[in-house]
Amino acid sequence: MTEYLVAFITGLTTGGLSCLAVQGGLLASSLASQIESDMQGKSSSRKPNVAQPILWFLISKLIAYTILGFFLGWLGSVLQLNPVSRAILQILIGIFMVGQALRLFNVHPIFRYFNIEPPKFITRYIRRKSKNTSPVVTPLFMGALTVLIPCGITQVMMASAIATGNPLTGALLMFSFILGTSPVFFVVAYFATRLGERLEKYFMKFVAVVVLVLGLLTINTGLNLMGSPLSFKNLTGALTGSNTVSAESLPVVAPTIAPFVDNFSVDSEICPMLAVSSDGSSIPCGQNNQAGGCAVINSQANQVLIPTESATAPTQPPPVAAPVEAYQEIVIQVLNRGYSPEVTYAKAGVPIKLVLESQNVRSCSLAFVIPSLNVQVLLKPTGSYTIDIPAQPAGSQLPYSCSMGMYTGVIVFDN
Amino acid sequence: MKITYNIPDMHCGNCAMRLEALEDELQGVTSVNASYHKQQMVVDFNPAIISEEQVIRAIVEKGYSVSQS
Structure with a gap:
């Protein structure tokens, strides 16, 4: 449900303007016949009826895109996009949007090529068809044709529809988004038609600014998704030195790693981060985190908690010293506004059990990806999810983000 | 007769579509190929039926300035 609401709001806030910049031509064509026929009517003073x-x-556009969403979801079920290809797709879309904005600003003739024009045979066919049809058929036809020229934001949503990997979800996602774009589209189209060409020019400049900003944001989210150092956050961090990685800067206490042992038991009151492992079995990736007798790096406190004998229940016999696997556990809180902490430090050369904890989360931060490991999971609004991460070399970083690249974080590995 | 005109006012693909509609609207015009990318349109017409001035006037009436390429 949340993703549909997000899609609707995205459409309402940004999609409408962005789409109008790209699809305005088709809408204008469909309006042209209505205006023309109204103007040719006897009373030239009568204002053309463009609302209908x-x-x-x-x-028509809503129906066409819902059908498109269905097929995209189906396509996604056949061909699942990984985070890197999605990041590349987003960057390309962002470049396309920036190109559109520069075209609207008339910066250079080359940017005209960013404008996707329907093929001549289609426009010729539509034009000739529209002559003999009612004012209802033309806009219906034109609206359906907008699927041929989706705007940047729509393309992002289309990519999301593919990512759903489900025809019905894809259809509903596109329906919600296009429904969201419709009020803006209607109001702006209605008034732009009424206001005349001069104001329309100003409006297009405004659209250009918005599309430019959105384009840059889209590129940035694509870069975030790739974990690129060129993303805005990483660049500003590098300039200000705020994301400099150094072991000295860490308040981490001696990141010693404890072995995972059978029948390991920890008093959860003393060490709430440590749960009791009844059978000592390892937690496979993707299972709810219920157990884990292991050293825990409490990422919020930046402390390493090491289970010791004093922490074990006194009645229990000493644990059998049979190390199965040494690993460190990192807990990241999944929040509505991102991930906490954004920077987590881990010991190099030791596998990680990354625990993602969410509590009534209703944002896209639930779609968690680690591009470099090709990990992508959709978390539950409330719950815990564990991902096994292999040992990483010292000095390396493991960026993660939401699937749209909006919320980011990084795990830094050092000795 | 085929003449290429520069249309510097085209600001989107829809302008090209509007100008191409002249091939249906003007008698004697056999084809119009307008390109927003090139800001040009190529008009193929029969001078025995329609004059060049009439073609230019029709373009101007659609709201575009025109010059011969």
């Missing part, structure tokens, strides 16, 4: 064709246009 805009509505037909939008209804």
Whole structure:
């Protein structure tokens, strides 16, 4: 449900303007016949009725994109995009949007090529068809045709529809998004038609600014998703030195790693981060984290908690010293506004059990990805999820983010 | 007769679509190929039926400035 609401709000806030920049031409064509026929009518003083064709246009567009979403979801079920290919797709979309904005600013003729025009045979066909049809059929037809020229934000949403990997979810996602774009599309199209060409020019400049910003944001989210050092956050961090990685800067206490042992038991009141492992079995990736007798790096406190004998229940016999696997556990809180902490420090050369904990989370931070490991999981709004991460070399970093690259974080490895 | 015109006012692909509609609207015009990318349009017309001035006037009436390439 949340993803549909997010899609709707995305459409409402950004999609409408972005789509209008790209698809405005088709809408104008569908309005042109209505305006022309109204103007050719006897009373030239009568204002053309544009509300109705805009509505037909939008209804048709809504239906067309819902069907498209269905097929994209189906495509996603066949061909699952990994985080890196999604990041590349987002960067390309961002470049496309920036190109569109520069075209609208008329910066250089080369940017005109960012404008996707329908093939001549289609426009010719539509034009000739529209002559003999009612003012209802033309906008309906044009609205459906917008699937051929999706705007940048729509393309992002289309990529998300593919990522759902489910035809019905994909259809609902696209429906929610296009429904969200519709009010803005309607209002702006209605008033732009009424306000005349001069104001429309100003409006297009405004759209250009918005599309430019959105384009840069889209590129940035793509870079975040890739864990690129060129992302805005990493660049500013490098300039200000705020994301400099050094072991000295860490308040981590001697990151000693304890072996995982059979029948290991820890008093959870003393060490709440440590749970009792009844059978000592390892937690496979993707299972809810219920057990784990291991050293825990409490990432919030940046402390390493090492289970000791004093922490074990006194009645228990000493643990059998049969190390099965040494690993460190890192807990990251998944929040509505991102991940906490954003920077986590871990010991190099030791595998990690990364525990993602969420509590009533309703944002895209639930779609967690580690691009370099090709890990992508959809977390539950409330719950705990464990990901096994192999040992990493010292000095390396493991960036992670939400699937849209909006919320980011990094695990830093050092000795 | 085929003439290429520069149309510097085209600001989107829809302008090209509007100009291409002249091939249906003007008698004697056999084809119009407008390119937003090149800011040009190529008009193929029969001078025995329609004059060049009439073609230019029709373009201007659509709201575009025009010069011969």
